[in-house]
Amino acid sequence: MAEEVQMHSGSSSGSDAVSGPIRRVLLISAGASHSVALLSGSVVCSWGRGEDGQLGHGDAEDRFSPTQLSALDGHEIVSVTSGADHTTAYSESQLQVYSWGWGDFGRLGHGNSSDLFTPQPIKALQGLRIKQIACGDSHCLAVTMEGEVQSWGRNQNGQLGLGNTEDSLVPRKIEAFQGISVKMVAAGAEHTAAVTEDGELYGWGWGRYGNLGLGDRDDRLVPGKVSTIQGEKMVLVACGWRHTISVSSSGSIYTYGWSKYGQLGHGDFEDHLIPQKLEALREHRISQISGGWRHTMAVTADGKLYGWGWNKFGQVGVGNNVDHCSPVQVKFPLDQKVVNISCGWRHTLAVTERQNVFSWGRGTNGQLGHGDSVDRNIPKIIEALSMDGSSGQHIEASKVDVSSEKAWVSPTERYAVVPNENSAEPFGHNGNDVNVPETDVKRIKI
Numbered sequence: 001m002a003e004e005v006q007m008h009s010g011s012s013s014g015s016d017a018v019s020g021p022i023r024r025v026l027l028i029s030a031g032a033s034h035s036v037a038l039l040s041g042s043v044v045c046s047w048g049r050g051e052d053g054q055l056g057h058g059d060a061e062d063r064f065s066p067t068q069l070s071a072l073d074g075h076e077i078v079s080v081t082s083g084a085d086h087t088t089a090y091s092e093s094q095l096q097v098y099s100w101g102w103g104d105f106g107r108l109g110h111g112n113s114s115d116l117f118t119p120q121p122i123k124a125l126q127g128l129r130i131k132q133i134a135c136g137d138s139h140c141l142a143v144t145m146e147g148e149v150q151s152w153g154r155n156q157n158g159q160l161g162l163g164n165t166e167d168s169l170v171p172r173k174i175e176a177f178q179g180i181s182v183k184m185v186a187a188g189a190e191h192t193a194a195v196t197e198d199g200e201l202y203g204w205g206w207g208r209y210g211n212l213g214l215g216d217r218d219d220r221l222v223p224g225k226v227s228t229i230q231g232e233k234m235v236l237v238a239c240g241w242r243h244t245i246s247v248s249s250s251g252s253i254y255t256y257g258w259s260k261y262g263q264l265g266h267g268d269f270e271d272h273l274i275p276q277k278l279e280a281l282r283e284h285r286i287s288q289i290s291g292g293w294r295h296t297m298a299v300t301a302d303g304k305l306y307g308w309g310w311n312k313f314g315q316v317g318v319g320n321n322v323d324h325c326s327p328v329q330v331k332f333p334l335d336q337k338v339v340n341i342s343c344g345w346r347h348t349l350a351v352t353e354r355q356n357v358f359s360w361g362r363g364t365n366g367q368l369g370h371g372d373s374v375d376r377n378i379p380k381i382i383e384a385l386s387m388d389g390s391s392g393q394h395i396e397a398s399k400v401d402v403s404s405e406k407a408w409v410s411p412t413e414r415y416a417v418v419p420n421e422n423s424a425e426p427f428g429h430n431g432n433d434v435n436v437p438e439t440d441v442k443r444i445k446i
Helices: none
Strands: 017-020 023-028 034-039 045-050 063-066 077-082 086-091 095-102 115-122 128-133 137-142 147-152 168-173 182-187 191-196 200-205 222-226 234-239 243-248 252-257 272-277 286-291 297-299 307-308 324-330 338-341 347-352 359-361 376-381 395-398
Touching: 034 077, 034 086, 034 347, 077 128, 086 128, 137 182, 191 234, 191 243, 243 286, 243 297, 286 324, 297 338, 297 347, 297 376
Parallel strands: 023 338, 063 395, 128 182, 182 234, 234 286, 286 338
Antiparallel strands: 017 395, 023 034, 034 045, 045 063, 077 086, 086 095, 095 115, 128 137, 137 147, 147 168, 182 191, 191 200, 200 222, 234 243, 243 252, 252 272, 286 297, 297 307, 307 324, 338 347, 347 359, 359 376
């Protein structure tokens, strides 16, 4: 039983602190600019960018400290997964998947493209026993306990694996895996990877940089099997934005795809079209991996953390802002061992064996959880979630009355539609949104 301690009851930014027992952080998940954590007692916290509702607090406000997602209290949540600008959670007892945040392209799975500011159940998945959920930039997948895969959301490059390029507003079963039991899936920006119970590796979707591991740069509309790597069976897979990472049963790590920023870790900046063993970590047995937008993290069996790739905001966590094309060890106070890792687009989260949560990288929207918007290039403890926090665990509770808020927001209320070539230029606060490529058929925020 957790030690009972009294938490501080001060308030800040319209939130009250929650008092109660110290809660262990069970899972963390980082999105593009937001973060989510699952604590013991099925408490879900979120913080960071909230513009698209991805925090689930019923509003569009950023949160600079972990805030309890009260809408999920009592739902017995056992997993949380962040997409770029949306989030999912699963209740094992209710056999229900919830989603919220940016709804464009149907990535929330509710049959429309509306944004959601509070968690809502995905009706099409009701009653399924879910083993794992993966969320990419604009698409999601769920693996059932039976090894079947459901996918939904954006599909312009076939990343849903359904054999076409039509977006799917609701979850659909990937028929190509009929008779094949899938262990886990991973979702990148526009591609997807999977490992089967038999240790086979698959890739599909957008493949321009070799990120499918199939030896070419072609897209695939259905899962394609990656050639056996030296007879090794795969047990883990993760996707960065346009690169892929896998781990074999022997603990070896393989990377492939885009490497402009060194995110493959092979000591160069060359793309690889098939999985290549990461020789720099050959002496280590890898137990966990995570891919960011352009950086990669790996945890060894003895709890050491290594990072490499794009490091403009310090997201690799090694005390500088220089890109690294080979793995560099990330250091923690008291040499704490890492037990959980998650890469966001420009920030990284880690949980240590001492039940402390650390974050580093981009902090502009509060996604680091330190109460400010400062970037950091070495791990900093999130006081509010950590056993060794100087003031004890201090989790804020949102005051938003979610029952009085409008949960569904239609696209026309929040966005201007990107015009076609015959229309006037799209507009935003200061002209075009710089985060939206000109060639991307995507709504521009106003």
